[in-house]
Amino acid sequence: MEKNYLLAKIFALFSLIVTAIPFYSQTYCSPSYPSGCTNWxxxxxxxxxxxxxxxxxxxxxxxxxxxxxxxxxxxxxxxxxxxxxxxxxxxxxxxxxxxxxxxxxxxxxxxxxxxxxxxxxxxxxxxxxxxxxxxxxxxxxxxxxxxxxxxxxxxxxxxxxxxxxxxxxxxxxxxxLEPLSTSEITLSSAKIYPNPVSDVLTIENTKTIKSVEIYDFNGKLLRNEFPKNSKNTIIRLPDLVPGIYTAKIISDKGNQSIKFIKK
CATH class of the missing domain: 2.60.40.10 (Immunoglobulins)
Structure with missing residues (x-):
């Protein structure tokens, strides 16, 4: 009986402590428009x-x-x-x-x-x-x-x-969002066009392109293209929704990431 009574007191004290702890949520100021907003x-x-x-x-x-x-x-x-x-x-x-x-x-x-x-x-x-x-x-x-x-x-x-x-x-x-994590060599050898792009993205490089990875603005890999050992390639993008993307161009001399806009 005494053991149960002690446990009851401990539980009651714990409940009192928990309910006494303040929980804060940020409140925001608001603009006011006393003349109304129906047509404005x-x-x-x-x-x-x-x-x-x-x-x-x-x-x-x-x-x-x-x-x-x-x-x-x-x-x-x-x-x-x-x-x-x-x-x-x-x-x-x-x-x-x-x-x-x-x-x-x-x-x-x-x-x-x-x-x-x-x-x-x-x-x-x-x-x-x-x-x-x-x-x-x-x-x-x-x-x-x-x-x-x-x-x-x-x-x-x-x-x-x-x-x-x-x-x-x-x-x-x-x-x-967290920035794209890259350990790439900073290069300036590749270029892409048009930017913004509608359907077909052209990539030109002074080095042989081994692959091209396309990432969305969250850094998620959407596509990996493998050109046939060429310095130039095209990538068709009709299925991409409008937004900002990154093309990671992987060549035999290093990697380069270029942002582009799909319109």
Whole structure:
């Protein structure tokens, strides 16, 4: 009986300790649009290099702001293009919370703040790059309306957490990938074209090509081609989806990796 009583006390103490331990999850600031968003909103976001397209139906400007279940895989030091379509004379911004502190106002986190263009419906296009200093992992991306009918934003202009007039915002998850691990000799003897490519990729080298490996942006090997001891070869790629790929050219003098875009 005493043994059971002691065990009961130990279990009760353990339960008290466990329930007393705080569990933290990062909370995020949000911009506000007190004038409404029904007709002033984001309609589509695309990043063509990774085949990402996400659209917004009418009537979802508040109910579908949290899209963090949608994951976008990106690499560091790679040039990407973002296209954000807006309606009713509003512009946009894009930022990523690289230090995961719940806001997007730290240095280097605002990646796309285009100038307002006074059109009712406008697609804003611009380049962005994930810095090489960013560790692999998941980060929150925010896209929000600013300028035009949205206003400049207060108290901090252009902030992803400011108060605006008309508009809305949405959040995604960006998965920054581990860089491709290579132990290759750095060469400059090979070239590929066209880039971007539609169906047929041509590879020319000053050395004899032994094989060509095609990797996707996750570093997964998709194909291994074996030319017939030639310095030039073509690879047909009609089955690849649009995105960024790497061609690893293996020759009798070393290896070279070249990124290309499938459109």
């Amino acid at each position: 909103r984001i309609t589509q976001v695309t990043i063509p290099e990774v085949g990402f397209t996400n659209s917004f139906a009418a009537g979802t400007c508040t109910s579908e702001r949290d899209r963090t279940s949608v994951v976008i895989n990106l690499n560091t030091t790679t040039n990407y293009t973002i296209n954000v379509s807006t309606t009713n004379w509003t512009a946009c911004g894009m930022a990523i919370d690289f230090n995961s502190d719940g806001d997007f106002d730290d240095a280097g986190e605002n990646l796309f703040l285009p100038t307002y263009i006074a059109n009712q419906n406008q697609t804003y296009t611009g380049p962005f790059t994930i810095p090489s200093s960013v560790a692999a992992g998941n980060y929150r991306m925010r896209i929000w309306n600013r300028l035009g009918n949205s206003g400049a934003g207060t108290p901090t202009a252009d902030s992803a957490c400011a108060t605006y007039a008309y508009g809305t915002w949405t959040d995604y998850t960006v998965n920054v």
